[in-house]
Amino acid sequence: MAEDIRIFSYLPNPRVWKSLITAKLGNVNLKVIGDKPMSLANWLWDFDAQELTSSDFEEMKSYKRKSKRGFKGALYKTDRFLEKNPFGTVPAGFNFDGSEGVFESNSIMRAVARFSDDSSLYGDKDPFKQSRIDSFLDANLVFAREFQVYTLEIDSLNDYLYKRMTSAYLFYLDGIERALSINEFIVGDKISIADISFVCDLAQFLRERDKKENINQQGYELISRNFEKEFPNSYFHLKTLSKLEEFRDFLLNYLEKVIKIS
Ligand SMILES: N[C@@H](CCC(=O)N[C@@H](CS)C(=O)NCC(=O)O)C(=O)O
Structure with a gap:
């Protein structure tokens, strides 16, 4: 079964815990994808986020962007990632097929709470x-x-x-x-x-x-x-x-x- 919400981030990340705790309390199907902070420079930032191999970097060079906050050097963010998440940050939240994006950890947590059958969370x-x-x-x-x-x-x-x-x-x-x-x-x-x-x-x-x-x-x-x-x-x-x-x-x-x- 496809997840209700997907999050891409460096891990562990207290900003992601907000959504994970909400999902546990509210019984929401949440999928989290990511890697250690230092390793995210070797990932393609996307709904279908994946680790890049050394041969991928040349092919992905149009996605190479200067990092803005909390990271150093370059990050590989797809156009689709930036369309859904214009500030280009992680955690980045998505609906089940990546057609909607939600950013800011509090708002991603709100989305999780809205999926919950326990409306008292929100x-x-x-x-x-x-x-x-x-x-x-x-x-x-x-x-x-x-x-x-x-x-x-x-x-x-x-x-x-x-x-x-x-x-x-x-x-x-x-x-x-x-x-x-x-x-x-x-x-x-x-x-x-x-x-x-x-x-x-x-x-x-x-x-x-x-x-x-x-x-x-x-x-x-x-x-x-x-x-x-x-x-x-x-x-x-x-x-x-x-x-x-x-x-x-x-x-x-x-x-x-x-x-x-x-
Ligand atoms: N207030 C945001 C903070 C998110 C944020 O600033 N993330 C930084 C890492 S700590 C980021 O993704 N930076 C991407 C970049 O440097 O391009 C939240 O709660 O989600």
Whole structure:
């Protein structure tokens, strides 16, 4: 049976975990294709993504493009890939035959949730509840974009970058903390894709702790150094969700390196 949704990406990737967790919770048929980050330069970026052999490169040279963000050097992206995914990023989502493309990990996750028979993952088909979930996903993307830049520049920090990251972190977590002081989940009393996105992106950000020495050597402190004390509801939520069956295979090892889970 053809899958409902296909994703092409480097792996493992917390942005893909958003869709994988949603698919597990919502029983959606999701296919993920990809390879280690460094190896994606040797792949044809396409709905029918495949690893290139040395003899393929000459034939594929019209697809050779300069990488834009997070990769170095050239990447092989087909015209069809860029038509369906104009920003040319991964994760890249597709419908079953590749005739539709979805990009941005939050939107790919939304597509997975829309396929689910469990509508509570995305606001019970209620336009206002769905839009409230979207509000959190938008706030989450602003945070995620900021930490993407921070992570890519972590070896050469400067005050401007550091201040921007600190303020994006405090702004996002302040809102999440308040939402979690009112309800058990970010939106209401059931898990939704707002929670899934929160867990995957915050986990990725907290891996700045792996770079503590490097950050300190540049004269800065870990931005998340007081996370557990300053944002107790968010910490509790992150811990609780990462232990759930649908999350733990992806997240537990990854998170345990940087926060206390049990
Ligand atoms: N906000 C996007 C970020 C995606 C993104 O920036 N992906 C980068 C890798 S981290 C990419 O595909 N770059 C392609 C390139 O360098 O051309 C998401 O959540 O999907």
